[in-house]
Amino acid sequence: MAQEKENIRLQKYIADCGVTSRRRAETMISDGRVGLNGDIVTRQGIKVDPKVDQITIDGKRLSLDPGLAKKTLLLYKPIGYVTTMDDPQSRPLVKDLYSGLKERIFPIGRLDINTSGLLLCTNDGELANLLMHPRYKFEKEYHITVAGSFAKGDLAALRRGVELEDGPARPLKAEIKHSHSRQSVLLMVIREGRNRQVRRMMMALGFSVVALRRTRLAFLTLDGVKKGSWRWLQTAEIERLRQMMEVGNLKKR
């Protein structure tokens, strides 16, 4: 019996291989950079079977090895892990939490050793560069536990913004979840990702951070991911992140 053809749109296949976003793959096709079985294709919507069709970009064959495909995962980092790929002090590395994968996946940006929460990790250098670029200011939501009572006046001061040594910092959103004499919990959303920014903002108001957890990055949350575990990002989620970067003319120059 003849094997059924596994048809997939050419631009989707190119994006799934981690080469670029689906939208940019369409441009590559229109620009005549994509070859199909030896011929350049410029028409959109062509379906291909990656098992039998030979697809090239700028003359270079696209890899069919899914192990080489670009992949991104969403990890719930526990405290006590460092986000570097090596550590001279031999502390636990976040990459140990997803060991055993074929791909060389690295964390995008950093979370302090004492911060827990959402961390994206990838083997897609282009995506990592884009996500870390200061131009693309994705919202980051934090749950912050501080020592002592955080009063309404403190919240007003935080909302007005604080002066840090590397410039002013103002949250997009800040609210008090609980305030008690011993500890208070706040929710804060910022767009920047300056070094130890949340801790420094709290310190500027005279508060020390007891616990810090990142709970959201753009539309991505920790829902369904247990502390210390991870899940792959879906192609649609990566595409949505890329689209957010394209909206409002945020394109890479």
Ligand code: URA
């Ligand atoms: N802000 C901090 O102070 N630490 C982090 O890990 C992340 C944001």
